[in-house]
Amino acid sequence: MAATVGRICGARLLKNYGLVGPQVCQLSTNAQGWTKSRKLLLSTLGVIGGGAGALLFALEQSVDASGTEAHPYHQPWSHNGLFQALDHASVRRGYEVYKQVCKACHSLQYVAFRNLVNVTHTEAEAKAEAAEVMIKDGPDEEGNYFERPGKLSDYFPSPYPNENAARAANNGAYPPDLSLIVLGRKGGEDYIFSLLTGYTEPPAGVVLREGQNYNPYFPGGAIAMAQVLFDEAAEYSDGTPATASQLAKDVSTFLRWCSEPELDDRRLMTIKAIGIFSTLAAIVYYYKRHKWSTLKSRKLAYKPVSKK
Amino acid sequence: MSLWSELNRNVFKRTSTFALVVAGGTFFFERTFEVISVGIFESINKGKLWKDIKHKYEE
Numbered sequence: 001m002a003a004t005v006g007r008i009c010g011a012r013l014l015k016n017y018g019l020v021g022p023q024v025c026q027l028s029t030n031a032q033g034w035t036k037s038r039k040l041l042l043s044t045l046g047v048i049g050g051g052a053g054a055l056l057f058a059l060e061q062s063v064d065a066s067g068t069e070a071h072p073y074h075q076p077w078s079h080n081g082l083f084q085a086l087d088h089a090s091v092r093r094g095y096e097v098y099k100q101v102c103k104a105c106h107s108l109q110y111v112a113f114r115n116l117v118n119v120t121h122t123e124a125e126a127k128a129e130a131a132e133v134m135i136k137d138g139p140d141e142e143g144n145y146f147e148r149p150g151k152l153s154d155y156f157p158s159p160y161p162n163e164n165a166a167r168a169a170n171n172g173a174y175p176p177d178l179s180l181i182v183l184g185r186k187g188g189e190d191y192i193f194s195l196l197t198g199y200t201e202p203p204a205g206v207v208l209r210e211g212q213n214y215n216p217y218f219p220g221g222a223i224a225m226a227q228v229l230f231d232e233a234a235e236y237s238d239g240t241p242a243t244a245s246q247l248a249k250d251v252s253t254f255l256r257w258c259s260e261p262e263l264d265d266r267r268l269m270t271i272k273a274i275g276i277f278s279t280l281a282a283i284v285y286y287y288k289r290h291k292w293s294t295l296k297s298r299k300l301a302y303k304p305v306s307k308k
Numbered sequence: 309m310s311l312w313s314e315l316n317r318n319v320f321k322r323t324s325t326f327a328l329v330v331a332g333g334t335f336f337f338e339r340t341f342e343v344i345s346v347g348i349f350e351s352i353n354k355g356k357l358w359k360d361i362k363h364k365y366e367e
Contacts, residue, residue: 078356085353089361118358122365238364264357272345 070216072187072194075249079256083271085264086257092120093236094254097247099129100234102178105170105225107158110179111258114152119257126152133157171211173224182252182259189252191217196248199227 034042064071078087095116098108113130117123130150135157138145150157158177160166167174182188194217202214202221212222229247236242257263319325350357 083349083352085349085356087356088358089356092361118362120358122362124367125365267353268345268349271348272341275341275345 067219068221069219070194070198072190072217075190075193077189077253077256079253079263083267085267087253088120089238090250090253091257093238093240093246094250094252094257095120096236097229097234097251098178098254101228101247102251103156103159105159105166105175106178107160107175108156108178108258109158110155110177112153112155113150115261117152119261123152130154171224173211175225178255178258180259182256184259189256192252192255193248195223196229196251197245 078090079085098106113126116126116129121129130152133150133154133156134147135150135154136145137148140146159175160169163174176184182192185191187194195215198217199213199215202208206214206221208214208222212224213226214221215223229244229251231243233244234242234247240246260266319329350359354360
């Protein structure tokens with residue numbers, strides 16, 4: 001690899017473009033720094049790049065401001081921050097909310113019961129959770145499909161066999177799969193929380209069709225899903241008071257875990273990366289000083305040829 | 309004789325001992341680094357992790 005690069009552009013790698021640094025430039029009367037055209041090219045590129053970035057930012061802001069929907073408030077999630085892991089007690093409660101409320105309409109087809117093990121449930125508990133549901137399996141020896149209790153390796157069963165059935169049962173609206181919903185919606189868990197707790201009466205002038213509800217956080221305002229989270233809408237096994245906002249908070253945390261089960265690993269990896277890279281930076285700094293010490297401490301002496 | 313030149317003479321000069329020191333050093337560095345990082349992570353997130361709540365659910 002290195003040999004190939006060397007063969008193709010060896011001479012160019014050795015050439016001094018005047019970029020090495022002020023010390024070398026000062027040592028040689030030959031190096032003039034950047035040429036005028038090079039300066040012009042680089043500053044043009046810089047202006048174009050910066051301008052494009054600013055334009056994109058401004059466009060995005062104006063699109064945000066032009067809609068009619070309300071923007072979700074940033075909640076102080078316990079997993080906000082570079083090093084903060086998910087609150088697993090909250091994820092466990094969120095699973096209970098999903099199981100008792102959301103599961104009636106929303107699928108969670110990319111999460112399996114085995115994923116709960118050592119995250120929210122012990123292995124025995126996860127097996128018991130899996131055994132509660134019936135999974136369609138088959139074909140057996142006679143070619144028939146049959147139902148059996150779930151196992152750890154099964155994914156969460158969907159409430160409807162397909163999208164058409166889901167639409168037919170829900171007034172034409174399709175309840176989206178929740179596996180990746182936090183990553184798939186702008187605002188993430190802030191949006192989910194605001195949506196779940198933000199149902200209001202429609203303001204004057206907004207006409208809703210039958211089966212629609214008004215939610216200012218939903219783009220367009222008219223949402224087919226009715227308000228489902230009320231105080232005591234679900235029961236917690238750990239005795240936490242099941243207020244509507246507590247339910248919404250826990251289910252949002254649970255859905256964040258569904259979308260990003262590797263979150264805790266990433267937080268740990270941040271700590272490790274900071275440690276490793278600061279060690280490497282120290283080594284590189286020392287090595288640079290070491291290698292440059294001869295260059296920086298040398299003296300160039302001009303010795304005139306003596307005339308006899 | 310300083311420690312550094314002692315090391316240089318007995319360890320780094322011969323490839324076999326040098327490779328051995330690299331392999332052993334890697335093992336001990338990785339273990340220490342991992343234990344320290346996980347320790348920091350767990351002390352920051354005390355009470356939130358599964359290991360902090362699992363005693364409630366295990367028989």
